Amino acid sequence: MRRxxxxxxxxxxxxxxxxxxxxxxKPDDNPATRAQGKVIFDRTxxxxxxxxxxxxxxxxxxLGRYTAPRPRNFTTGSFKFRSTPSGDxxxxxxxxxxxxxxxxxxMPSFASLTETERWQVIAYVKSFxxxxxxxxxxxxxxxxTPTPLGPESLDRGRALYGRFECHTCHGVExxxxxxxxxxxxxxxxxxxxxxxxxxxRPSSFKNGAALVDLVRTLxxxxxxxxxxxxxxxxxxxxxxxxxxxRYIHSLxxxxxx
Amino acid sequence: xxxxxxxxxxxxxxxxxxALSCLxxxxxxxxIPAFARKYDVNCTACHTAPPVLNTFGxxxxxxxxxxxxxxxxxFTGKKKLGDVTLDDVGKYLAFRLVGNAVRNWSFQQQxxxxxxxxxxxxxxxxxxxENFVLFAGGTVAKNVGFMVEVGHDVEGGExxxxxxxxxxxxxxxxxxxxxxxxxxxxSAFYSVVTIRQQLNDIGESTSNGCTPYVSCPLNRVGLGxxxxxxxxxxxxxxxxxxxxxxxxxxxxxxxxxxxDVHGRxxxxxxxxxxxxxxxxxxxxxxxxxxxxxxxxxxxxxAQSDYFAMNLSGFIYQGNSNAQVQSHQDVNWNRYGISARxxxxxxxxxxxxxxxxxxxxxxxxIGNFDATAxxxxxxxxxxxxxxxxxxxxxDNIDAGGMLDQRTSASFLxxxxxxxxxTNVAIFARNDFNLRKVDGDEAAARxxxxxxxxxxxxxx
Numbered sequence: 173m174r175r176x177x178x179x180x181x182x183x184x185x186x187x188x189x190x191x192x193x194x195x196x197x198k199p200d201d202n203p204a205t206r207a208q209g210k211v212i213f214d215r216t217x218x219x220x221x222x223x224x225x226x227x228x229x230x231x232x233x234x235l236g237r238y239t240a241p242r243p244r245n246f247t248t249g250s251f252k253f254r255s256t257p258s259g260d261x262x263x264x265x266x267x268x269x270x271x272x273x274x275x276x277x278x279m280p281s282f283a284s285l286t287e288t289e290r291w292q293v294i295a296y297v298k299s300f301x302x303x304x305x306x307x308x309x310x311x312x313x314x315x316x317t318p319t320p321l322g323p324e325s326l327d328r329g330r331a332l333y334g335r336f337e338c339h340t341c342h343g344v345e346x347x348x349x350x351x352x353x354x355x356x357x358x359x360x361x362x363x364x365x366x367x368x369x370x371x372x373r374p375s376s377f378k379n380g381a382a383l384v385d386l387v388r389t390l391x392x393x394x395x396x397x398x399x400x401x402x403x404x405x406x407x408x409x410x411x412x413x414x415x416x417x418r419y420i421h422s423l424x425x426x427x428x429x
Numbered sequence: 430x431x432x433x434x435x436x437x438x439x440x441x442x443x444x445x446x447x448a449l450s451c452l453x454x455x456x457x458x459x460x461i462p463a464f465a466r467k468y469d470v471n472c473t474a475c476h477t478a479p480p481v482l483n484t485f486g487x488x489x490x491x492x493x494x495x496x497x498x499x500x501x502x503x504f505t506g507k508k509k510l511g512d513v514t515l516d517d518v519g520k521y522l523a524f525r526l527v528g529n530a531v532r533n534w535s536f537q538q539q540x541x542x543x544x545x546x547x548x549x550x551x552x553x554x555x556x557x558x559e560n561f562v563l564f565a566g567g568t569v570a571k572n573v574g575f576m577v578e579v580g581h582d583v584e585g586g587e588x589x590x591x592x593x594x595x596x597x598x599x600x601x602x603x604x605x606x607x608x609x610x611x612x613x614x615x616s617a618f619y620s621v622v623t624i625r626q627q628l629n630d631i632g633e634s635t636s637n638g639c640t641p642y643v644s645c646p647l648n649r650v651g652l653g654x655x656x657x658x659x660x661x662x663x664x665x666x667x668x669x670x671x672x673x674x675x676x677x678x679x680x681x682x683x684x685x686x687x688x689d690v691h692g693r694x695x696x697x698x699x700x701x702x703x704x705x706x707x708x709x710x711x712x713x714x715x716x717x718x719x720x721x722x723x724x725x726x727x728x729x730x731a732q733s734d735y736f737a738m739n740l741s742g743f744i745y746q747g748n749s750n751a752q753v754q755s756h757q758d759v760n761w762n763r764y765g766i767s768a769r770x771x772x773x774x775x776x777x778x779x780x781x782x783x784x785x786x787x788x789x790x791x792x793x794i795g796n797f798d799a800t801a802x803x804x805x806x807x808x809x810x811x812x813x814x815x816x817x818x819x820x821x822x823d824n825i826d827a828g829g830m831l832d833q834r835t836s837a838s839f840l841x842x843x844x845x846x847x848x849x850t851n852v853a854i855f856a857r858n859d860f861n862l863r864k865v866d867g868d869e870a871a872a873r874x875x876x877x878x879x880x881x882x883x884x885x886x887x
Binding site for chain 2: 212214216218219220222223226228230231232233234235236237238239274276277278279280281282283284375
C-alpha cells in the first residue's frame with residue numbers, strides 16, 4: 173500500500189517536474205564546466221552563499237537577520253525546493269528552476285544568465301556537497317495524470333486542510349497565524365525562528381504559486397523547515413494533492429496563476 | 430524650566446510610542462521600493478539597513494543597477510511588444526519621505542547679534558518631515574542605467590534635481606569600466622558614503638539676508654559626518670555665497686556635475702575610481718573655471734562567515750573651486766581614508782580627511798589657517814530583529830579665518846524601529862562634546878539636540 177502511495181506521488185512529481193521545468197542544453201558536468209561555474213558563482217552568488225557555499229556570505233546575515241531564512245548552505249546536501257522525496261537531493265532540473273525563477277522575497281531570478289551559464293554554476297554548486305558525488309537524485313516516475321478537478325474538489329480540499337491540521341501553522345483562514353506559529357514554536361533546521369507561509373499571499377510562496385508548484389510543495393515538503401512531506405498521506409486518490417492545492421489557491425486574496 | 434519639562438514629556442512620549450509599536454506591529458518583511466519590486470526581493474537583499482548597502486547591494490550599484498555578474502539591464506522587468514521594449518513604470522519609481530516630526534534644540538544663550546530674531550534658549554518644534562524625494566532608477570537597456578532624484582525640502586520650500594545621471598557599464602570587458610555622466614555622488618563607491626547614513630544630515634541655520642563675501646553668522650550648527658564637511662570658515666562659492674563649514678563637500682558632496690569611471694580590472698579585490706567635476710556646487714551654465722579631479726582606490730575583503738571589510742583612500746584636487754572674502758580664488762583639496770567592516774548584526778565604519786588650501790591668497794594671509802581635518806566614527810547594530818541602534822562621533826578641527834573658525838565635536842545616538850523593512854520611526858539625540866556655556870560660537874553654545882521622526886520609502 174505504501175509502495176502504491178509513493179508511486180502515485182512519484183507520478184505527480186515527475187509530471188510536475190516536466191511541466192514546470194525549463195528545457196535547456198546542458199553541458200557535461202566536468203572540471204571545465206565547474207571552473208566556468210566558479211567564475212560566475214564568485215561574481216554573482218558568493219555575496220549571500222559564501223565562498224565555501226556554506227550560506228554565510230558577507231551579505232547573507234541581513235536577509236532574515238535574527239530569523240529565517242538564511243541563504244542555502246550547499247555543503248549539507250539539504251535543499252528545500254525539490255521534485256524528489258523528502259531527504260533526497262534535488263535534481264539538476266530542480267536547481268535550474270530555482271536559479272531561473274528565484275525565490276520571491278529573498279533571491280532574485282537569474283534568468284538573465286544564459287542557460288549554459290546557469291548549468292555551469294549549478295555544476296559548481298553541486299561540488300560543495302559530497303552527497304552529489306555518491307547519489308543520483310531522481311524524480312519519482314510518472315505513472316498517472318490527475319483527474320480533471322470538478323466543483324467538489326474545493327470541498328475535498330477543505331476537508332483535507334482540516335484533516336492534516338494545516339491550520340495549526342497556517343491558520344484557519346490561511347494567514348500564517350495558526351496557534352503553533354503564534355506561539356513562536358516554528359524553527360528551521362538551524363534553530364532560527366521561521367514564519368508559516370501566509371497562504372492568502374501566493375506571490376510570497378518561495379517554491380512557486382502555480383497549482384503545480386503547490387502540489388510539488390505538498391508532496392515533497394520543504395526540507396530543513398517545519399513543512400513536512402505529505403506524499404504518503406495525499407495519495408489515497410489521484411486527486412487529493414490537487415484538491416488541497418486548489419483549496420489553498422481559494423484562500424488567496426491575490427490573483428494566482 | 431517649563432520648556433525643558435515640555436521637551437522631556439515629548440521625548441518620553443516618542444520613546445514610549447516606539448516601545449509600544451514594537452509590541453503592536455507585526456514583524457513581517459515587505460519588499461516595496463523600486464528595485465525590490467523589479468527583482469521581487471526584500472530590501473534586505475541589498476541593504477544592511479536602508480539606505481546603507483551590504484556587499485550585494487554595493488556590487489549591484491557598481492554594475493549600473495544590474496545584478497552582480499550579470500548584464501540584465503535589457504532583460505529584467507522588460508516587456509517586448511513588437512520591436513519596442515517597454516518597462517513597467519511601477520518598477521522604476523519610488524519615493525522616500527524622511528525627516529523629523531519633533532525636534533528640540535537647546536542653547537545656552539541667545540545667539541549673537543545679527544542672528545534671527547526669536548531664537549531662544551530652548552526650542553521645541555513639531556515639524557513635517559523635511560525631505561521628500563521622488564526617484565526613478567533602473568536600466569534602459571543592457572549595460573545602460575539611469576537615476577533621477579528630485580528632492581523637495583519641505584522646510585526650505587526648494588525643489589531640485591539632487592541627482593540625475595546615466596551610466597554606461599561593463600565597457601570593454603566585464604567590470605573593466607563603468608562610466609557615469611551627470612549629477613551624481615562622487616563618494617558612491619567609497620567605504621563610507623555621504624548619503625547613506627543612518628543619522629540623517631541636519632542642516633545648519635544661518636541668519637537671513639547674508640551679504641556676499643561677508644561672514645554669515647550661524648544660529649546653530651549643522652549635524653553631519655565631520656570627515657565629509659567643509660571644515661573651513663570663510664570660504665565662498667563663486668557667486669559669493671558662504672559655504673557652510675558643516676556641509677558635505679568636494680568628493681563627499683551629495684551631488685556634483687561631472688563624469689567618472691570606476692571598475693575592477695585587477696580582480697575582485699580592488700576598485701578604482703577616477704572623475705572630473707565642475708566642483709563646489711557649480712551647476713549648469715558657462716563656467717571658465719578649471720575642473721576638479723579625483724581618484725579613489727578601494728580594497729575589499731568579502732568571502733564568508735558573514736564578514737566583509739573594505740578600505741578606501743582618495744585624493745581630490747580642486748581647481749579654483751572656492752574663494753575667500755577678498756574675492757580671490759583658491760584651490761581647495763581633500764585627502765581621505767575610510768574603512769568599513771560588517772560582521773553579522775554589526776556595521777562599523779570610520780573616515781578621516783585632511784582639507785588643504787594651496788597658496789593662501791594675499792588678501793587673507795596671516796589670518797587664515799589653510800589646513801583642517803575631520804573624523805567620523807560610527808557603528809550601526811541590530812539589537813533586535815527590527816531595532817537598529819546607531820552611534821556616531823564626528824569631529825572637525827576647523828580651518829579658515831582665524832577670527833571665525835571653531836572646532837566642533839558631536840556624538841549622535843539613535844534608535845530606529847522598523848515597523849516594516851521600508852518604514853521606520855526613530856529617536857535621536859546629539860550631544861555637543863565641546864560645549865562651552867556662554868560662548869557665542871554656534872559650535873560651542875549648542876547644548877543638546879533631540880529629534881524624532883520617520884523614514885519611509887516606497
